[in-house]
Amino acid sequence: MRKHKLPMAILLICGFIALGFVNSSKERNLKVLPADISDERLDSLMQTYNKGLGVTCDFCHVHEIQNGDTIWNFASDDHPVKEEARRMIRLTIDINKTYFNYDPKMHPAYLNKVSCNSCHRGNAYPEE
Template identity: 40%
Template sequence: MKAPPVALALAAVALAGSLGATAAQQPGAKQEFVWPARISNAKVLPADIGQERLRTTMVGFARSLGVRCTFCHVGPEGAPLSQLDFASDANPHKELARGMIRMVQKLNREDLPAIVGESESGRPRVTCYTCHRGSEHPETQLPPPPPRPAAAATPPQPTPAS
């Protein structure tokens, strides 16, 4: 006898729910990471940034620099997010990142409006990607040197007669 599709779907949902509950109770089971609504040790980002804005901000940093969370945060590379110590300041990259964030905020809040005007729409904005382009270290290449002047043609000099 065939079970109706709705009954199969309900059975699958019930099974998945019971497996999830069992996994949460087992010692050593992975904890699911939940983005916090408030962050502790906030020095540049607002403490009440909210889960979605925090997630998109952190993903933006990682993608702009081509790095993973442990580039700035403390924890073993490849570990689940639930095992990282996000509040710790032990990683020196974190303080460097704070300085870079302050610089970007100042550029967008003060410097660019002074150059291009106060209009919010269409105003260019600086982001981490503006300089980093997916690399840990920002591009610092200098513009090419100016072209050399063409060598002036000198008339032939007379040679002394013998």
């Protein structure tokens, strides 16, 4: 029994090390959202933005061709709408922090009293 525990422990340690390399190779370019945001929370926020504006990821993010494959480059700032999106995220953060019960223990990007949907209502370019 003892003979099997050491190889299993080594295998588990190698697996965790490999996962660390895979996760750390994800390139991020977060200028407004918290740098330590989890992948799950980031995906959830992005889905909220998609629904609020009635758009898909390519509204702000670009595709690239690598080795003949089309891939997302989420870190790229090449799409001009991306900076406008950051400006709007800052706006909602400021409104939520200023006018609603702000908990300083929580990153203001997670506040959701006012969101994209509050004004956009599923339209990329809301009526004035």
